[in-house]
Structures are given as structure tokens and as C-alpha cells.
Amino acid sequence: MVVLAAVFVCAACGLVYELSLVTLGSYLLGNTVTQTSLVLAVTMFAMGVGAVAAKPLLGHPLRAFVGVELALAVVGGFSVPALYAAFAWLSLYTPAMVVASFAIGLLVGAEIPLLMALLQHLRRQDAAHAVADINAVDYVGALVGGLAFPFLLLPLLGLLEGALATAALNVAAAAVVALALGRRARTRTPVLVAVSACVVTALALGLMAWRASAFEATAQQALYRDPIVHSERSAYQSIVVTRGWFQGAEFDDVRLYLDGDLQFSSVDEYRYHEMLVHPAMAGPHARVLVLGGGDGLALREVLGYDDVEEVTLVDLDPAVVDLARSYEPIRDLNDDAWADPRVTYEAADAFSWARDAVDDGQEYDVVVVDYPDPDSPALAKLYSREHYATLRSLLAPDARMVVQSGSPFFAPDAFWCVRRTLADAGFATTPYHADVPSFGDWGWVLARPDDAGAPTLDLAAGAPRTRYASPAVLDASAVFPPDMADRSGDVSTLLDPAILRYSEHAWVGY
CATH class of the missing domain: 1.20.1250.20 (MFS general substrate transporter like domains)
Structure with a gap:
């Protein structure tokens, strides 16, 4: 024995x-x-x-x-x-x-x-x-x-x-x-x-x-440039916040990392979130769905529109949302967006949640897709044709959807794969990009159902004041130089996640 x-x-x-x-x-x-x-x-x-x-x-x-x-x-x-x-x-x-x-x-x-x-x-x-x-x-x-x-x-x-x-x-x-x-x-x-x-x-x-x-x-501290001021491991990921103080400057740099990947820097996050949200809000925007973005920064931009009636935010990890609600440096950044009574939080996997929402007959005027980069099979499914087709069913007439799509310079194959996959799922698309110093050249794809035609890059009448996004910046953001031009490739599906292959070969040398 x-x-x-x-x-x-x-x-x-x-x-x-x-x-x-x-x-x-x-x-x-x-x-x-x-x-x-x-x-x-x-x-x-x-x-x-x-x-x-x-x-x-x-x-x-x-x-x-x-x-x-x-x-x-x-x-x-x-x-x-x-x-x-x-x-x-x-x-x-x-x-x-x-x-x-x-x-x-x-x-x-x-x-x-x-x-x-x-x-x-x-x-x-x-x-x-x-x-x-x-x-x-x-x-x-x-x-x-x-x-x-x-x-x-x-x-x-x-x-x-x-x-x-x-x-x-x-x-x-x-x-x-x-x-x-x-x-x-x-x-x-x-x-x-x-x-x-x-x-x-x-x-x-x-x-x-x-x-x-x-x-x-x-x-852990050896992995980060600035001092770690908060660290925890949730049921889903490692959550780290660093804070760097700049001698002689009037600001500091608060950064959020999930599993070691930078999510934002307080120095320039407004550039990213303004470019993510405001082009999608140029049409009807009474009901808004935000997928990802538990830090509340995209939520902050959405809530800047007084005529937004309700916002549903779906994020897998409640620990990130709790941090954004209670940790003062991040709560200050998001303007205490989580306290707004118009906001409803759903702690769920966005892929499954979206399918259930379609079955329930939900419709939204704006869908803001702010997922992490597709560097794992679990995330690659969120960039699939099947998932985009599900999201298309959630769009009301004249609705717009925006998808964070990575860097057209550092990861061009992955960026253009997002556009191809959206088009294959029945969307007319408008890709655009901007400089976000913490990330480099970053891009998004604005989309709406293909029978409505490609959406234009505009700001809504009565849009809140912005620090970066402007009509001139949006016009320029639609122009891609030759070294970032559209390229051919595969569509990403559940059974053939092409975007995962493209992401694995991106950022080489950087």
C-alpha cells in the first residue's frame, strides 16, 4: 500500500x-x-x-x-x-x-x-x-x-x-x-x-x-519601468498599475498593464480613447454598447454626450472594473464614469454575451469594440467573422460600430485582417489611424452594415470638447502612407484564426 x-x-x-x-x-x-x-x-x-x-x-x-x-x-x-x-x-x-x-x-x-x-x-x-x-x-x-x-x-x-x-x-x-x-x-x-x-x-x-x-x-518590478503601485492576480489575468513621477513636470504617468501588456498611459490615453469613441458617435447614439474597456476610459468619452440614454459595458474581469471604480488615480482618469446611473455593467465573456443579446432582441445605436490585441486563441475568437456577424445583428438602423484594430505599422497584416473580416461579415468599413506615443501608430476600423455604405469620419454636432480628435485630424487619419497600405490576406474565422498567425509575426524587432 x-x-x-x-x-x-x-x-x-x-x-x-x-x-x-x-x-x-x-x-x-x-x-x-x-x-x-x-x-x-x-x-x-x-x-x-x-x-x-x-x-x-x-x-x-x-x-x-x-x-x-x-x-x-x-x-x-x-x-x-x-x-x-x-x-x-x-x-x-x-x-x-x-x-x-x-x-x-x-x-x-x-x-x-x-x-x-x-x-x-x-x-x-x-x-x-x-x-x-x-x-x-x-x-x-x-x-x-x-x-x-x-x-x-x-x-x-x-x-x-x-x-x-x-x-x-x-x-x-x-x-x-x-x-x-x-x-x-x-x-x-x-x-x-x-x-x-x-x-x-x-x-x-x-x-x-x-x-x-x-x-x-x-x-515583477524588474519587468516595469516605473514603480508598481498596485498588483493583483484576478481569476483571469495579472493586473498591474505603475506610476512614474516626472521631476519638474506638472504630471505623472499612471499605466495599467494586463498580463504584462500596456492598456493605457495617463499621459496620452485621451488620444486613443477620443479616436476610438467619437467617430462612432457621429450618428444616433441613444443606446451604446461598449465591449471591453473595463478601465472606464472609453466609457468616459461616451458619457460626455448628454443625449446618451443608456450604456451597457461588457467586460470579462470584474477585478478590472472594481479597480477602475475604487482606485483613485484611475477613477480620476475616467471621471468616475462607473458612478453614472446610465451605465450597466455585465461581467461576461463578450463572445457568449453577444449571442445571448441577439436572442433577446437587443439593439444598439453604437457599438464600441475595445478588446485587447488578439495574441491568444481566447482573444482571436473576438476578432472572428462569426463574432462580427453576431455584432451586426445587434445594430439598430443607421448604427455604427468601431473596432480597435492594433497598429497598421507594427502589425499591418493583423490590422488589415480586421478590415477584411468585418467586410466578410457584412460591414462597409472605413479604416483610420493616429499617433498614440505610448503605443506608436495605432488604428481602428469604423463600420456599419454594408447596405448603408462606408461611414464617414466625422464628429457629432454638439460633441463634447476634445483634446486631440478634430475634423482636420479625422480627415488626415484616413490617409495611409504606402508602407502601411492595405494588403491582401485571409479572413479570420473561429476554425481558422488567421489574425492569431498575423499577430504572432508582428512587432518583430520592436
Whole structure:
């Protein structure tokens, strides 16, 4: 029973380590598909290598198992802080992740042959029956580890401390097996050595857990230019606010980052949000739908129109909205927009919410689409033909929709893919762009149903005062120089997210 219990613990821990590496990669780099594929492929290959490498150790399975477990506790437990450090200070994340995945897979692969040998030493039995017992327990352990990671370890301990807690289970497995089976040895020395090694490893893990918060804060700060003044991890993403004070200047720079991607800088965010919102408000605008933009800055621009009757804002992460409502520097930027009684907030995935809204017969005069850049499959679906077709069904007669579309200079293929996809979904479009210093040259696509013709870039009569957007600026924004001219390519769909491919090849060299 001791050996089978060890099999259970080892399987659960091994899967947690793999999931930890996948999750860390998605936090830091955002591309879940690539990270998952790399981690699983390298780990599975290394497990095969580890199984073969364990053959010379089968003559002393107890000693070898304890050594492998302690090595796995160190490698697996310290893999998350080590990779975070590699990303923050060395810019070597992917090579380090491959090495960590291989090392974890190598050690996990050695566990089963050693446990099999231990089981045979304890009770001689048919090899097929022994393999069946071990595999059954192994798969159940993997199930428990896979479920414990998202529902227990991650929410209660976080990624870093969760990996360390998992490593403690490896140490415990090594200690229990050593104590339970070591009595068969001729001397107590091997048991004492094994238990002492377990104690030392446990102390090292405990020390790292004690310093985990300080380490994470130091490593996180290394990723940002300005001091971090707020940091949290919501159920969906990392939320970081930095604030830089400029000596001798009359302003400071408040910046919001989601999963490391800049969302706005207080120095120039008005340029982005004025250009996003005001061209779409040139027609009817009694009922407005804002998709994304939980920071409330697009909301601020919409609410500047006194004749707006109601605004519905859909954003997946309530933590961002709570921050924009309560954190004074951001609340000051959005003019306390969330306190306006005309605003209704829906905490939902915009893709699913829009489909339900169509079924409910909802219609809007203006739709402002302010999604993050499509650098993951979860975001790419929000730039698909299917989603745009759904949004088209939400538009009232003479309605307008605007879509933030990225940079036509740094990511031209992705930018023009948005326009092509909107056209394929039944929209007449007008692309435009402007200089937002924090982002560079940035672009949007204004759209309305194709039977109404391409929308013009205008400001509404009685539009609120703007600091950047003006009739002359809007006229100029529709002009694209030759190096940013429209180009051919694919339409992005749910099953073929072309925009994700285009985004992955953008920003090269920048």
C-alpha cells in the first residue's frame, strides 16, 4: 500500500508541475497553445528518456527512488521562481522552460520503473498484474492532480507557492517510503541519510515559501519601468498599475498593464480613447454598447454626450472594473464614469454575451469594440467573422460600430485582417489611424452594415470638447502612407484564426 500511495502522489505532483509550467508561460507570454505544446511534448519525451535512464538504478530501487523524489522536489518546486527570474532578468524564458520541462519529465519518467521494482521486492507477482495496479493508481493520481491545480492550489496558494507545496508532497513521499521500507536494510544508516536529506530539502522549500512574496514583488518590478503601485492576480489575468513621477513636470504617468501588456498611459490615453469613441458617435447614439474597456476610459468619452440614454459595458474581469471604480488615480482618469446611473455593467465573456443579446432582441445605436490585441486563441475568437456577424445583428438602423484594430505599422497584416473580416461579415468599413506615443501608430476600423455604405469620419454636432480628435485630424487619419497600405490576406474565422498567425509575426524587432 505504501508503494501504491507513492505512485498516487507522484502522478498527482508530476501533472501539477506540467500545469504550472503551462500556466506560467500563459501568464508571461500569453500564447497558451504554444506553451502547452512545448511543455507537454518535451515532458513526454523526457519521461521516456527517464524510464530508460532508470534501468541502472533498479538494483537499489529504494535509495534511487528517494534520490529521484528529492531531485524532483527541488527541480519542480523551484521551477516557477527560476523561470520567472529567467524571464524578468535574463530574457531567456523559453530555453529555460524547455530545460525545466525536460528535467521534470526525466525525473517523473524514472519514478514508475523504480516504484515497480520496489513493488516486486515487496511482493513477487505477475508483471502484468503489477503494471495494471500501478497504472490504475497512476491515472487516478493524475486525475486528482489535474483537478486540484485549478480548483485548489492556484486559487488558494497561487502559482509560486502552489508549486512549492507540491514539492513538499514529493519530499513527504520520499520520507514515508524510506521509513516504511528502510527497515529491510541491514543498517539504519541509509534510512537516516534519506530522512536527513528529506529534512534539508523541506527546509529549502520552506525558506523559498517564506520569501515567495518578496521574491515575486522584486521579480515583477524588474519587468516595469516605473514603480508598481498596485498588483493583483484576478481569476483571469495579472493586473498591474505603475506610476512614474516626472521631476519638474506638472504630471505623472499612471499605466495599467494586463498580463504584462500596456492598456493605457495617463499621459496620452485621451488620444486613443477620443479616436476610438467619437467617430462612432457621429450618428444616433441613444443606446451604446461598449465591449471591453473595463478601465472606464472609453466609457468616459461616451458619457460626455448628454443625449446618451443608456450604456451597457461588457467586460470579462470584474477585478478590472472594481479597480477602475475604487482606485483613485484611475477613477480620476475616467471621471468616475462607473458612478453614472446610465451605465450597466455585465461581467461576461463578450463572445457568449453577444449571442445571448441577439436572442433577446437587443439593439444598439453604437457599438464600441475595445478588446485587447488578439495574441491568444481566447482573444482571436473576438476578432472572428462569426463574432462580427453576431455584432451586426445587434445594430439598430443607421448604427455604427468601431473596432480597435492594433497598429497598421507594427502589425499591418493583423490590422488589415480586421478590415477584411468585418467586410466578410457584412460591414462597409472605413479604416483610420493616429499617433498614440505610448503605443506608436495605432488604428481602428469604423463600420456599419454594408447596405448603408462606408461611414464617414466625422464628429457629432454638439460633441463634447476634445483634446486631440478634430475634423482636420479625422480627415488626415484616413490617409495611409504606402508602407502601411492595405494588403491582401485571409479572413479570420473561429476554425481558422488567421489574425492569431498575423499577430504572432508582428512587432518583430520592436
